[in-house]
Amino acid sequence: MNKFSAxxxxxxxxxxxxxxxATNPMPDGSRDMYVGLGxxxxxxxxxxxxSERKLLPVxxxxxxxxxxxxxxxxGMHLSHNPQFEYGPLVELQPRRDESGKGxxxxxxxxxxxxxxxxVAALGENRLSGMTPVSTRLLGGGFLNYYLTPDWRLxxxxxxxxxxxxxxARLDLGLQRLAIQVGAHHRISAGAGLSFVNANYNTAFFxxxxxxxxxxxxxxxxxxxGLKDGHVGLRWNWDVTPSWMLTSNLQVxxxxxxxxxxxxxxxxxxxxxxxxxxxxx
Numbered sequence: 644m645n646k647f648s649a650x651x652x653x654x655x656x657x658x659x660x661x662x663x664x665a666t667n668p669m670p671d672g673s674r675d676m677y678v679g680l681g682x683x684x685x686x687x688x689x690x691x692x693x694s695e696r697k698l699l700p701v702x703x704x705x706x707x708x709x710x711x712x713x714x715x716x717x718g719m720h721l722s723h724n725p726q727f728e729y730g731p732l733v734e735l736q737p738r739r740d741e742s743g744k745g746x747x748x749x750x751x752x753x754x755x756x757x758x759x760x761x762v763a764a765l766g767e768n769r770l771s772g773m774t775p776v777s778t779r780l781l782g783g784g785f786l787n788y789y790l791t792p793d794w795r796l797x798x799x800x801x802x803x804x805x806x807x808x809x810x811a812r813l814d815l816g817l818q819r820l821a822i823q824v825g826a827h828h829r830i831s832a833g834a835g836l837s838f839v840n841a842n843y844n845t846a847f848f849x850x851x852x853x854x855x856x857x858x859x860x861x862x863x864x865x866x867x868g869l870k871d872g873h874v875g876l877r878w879n880w881d882v883t884p885s886w887m888l889t890s891n892l893q894v895x896x897x898x899x900x901x902x903x904x905x906x907x908x909x910x911x912x913x914x915x916x917x918x919x920x921x922x923x
């Protein structure tokens with residue numbers, strides 16, 4: 644299995660970082676595509692105490708010209724040097740409403756709740772009365788560097804988050820590509836840090852005067868800096884040459900001004916997911 648499929652199906656992980664699949668050399672005019680269905684359990688929003696479970700579609704595609712789609716991100720590999728990967732990157736930032744829905748899970752926009760979320764009464768739900776954060780298309784780029792064929796440093800910079808479209812996020816990480824375990828199993832792991840500007844933190848963790856009056860949360864004006872650290876583990880099982888079962892575990896810990904926000908109920912969030920996908 645090539646590097647692309649070994650890293651495939653990153654769409655169920657937390658939105659802590661945009662996922663960029665490894666370059667997959669293919670014959671001209673060809674493409675590699677996975678589609679499927681997954682189940683994920685994740686926090687309602689970054690910093691929420693309660694989780695929700697969702698059934699959601701899975702999609703990852705890469706074309707021979709370097710263009711790829713991975714969950715809610717898309718981009719293009721421009722480098723011909725196997726040690727470097729770089730190119731433009733876009734990502735869809737989901738809407739976050741007062742219930743917190745739309746945050747925390749990176750995947751296709753269409754989502755279907757399996758278990759109804761018990762919404763806390765007014766005064767207990769810290770997003771009640773807060774202005775929703777609208778859906779935004781973020782734009783930027785990525786740069787990855789291979790330390791060895793199995794280890795790579797990853798980086799991406801995206802801009803345009805929040806209602807004012809002025810939030811920026813820098814994601815830096817280290818990934819261990821798929822470790823072969825038997826004939827049909829592969830395990831991969833990664834860790835990273837996310838840095839944001841003050842506008843990003845204001846959009847997702849800040850409380851202005853009007854929101855404070857409506858929600859009861861104290862006014863909070865965060866600055867920029869380190870937003871979170873995260874680690875993840877992925878297991879891929881090649882059930883058949885065409886079918887893959889992938890499972891993911893990711894732990895995210897908020898830090899800095901994001902951690903100190905009055906909207907944060909629990910600074911550590913855990914995302915668990917599994918998906919069955921078919922390779923075309």
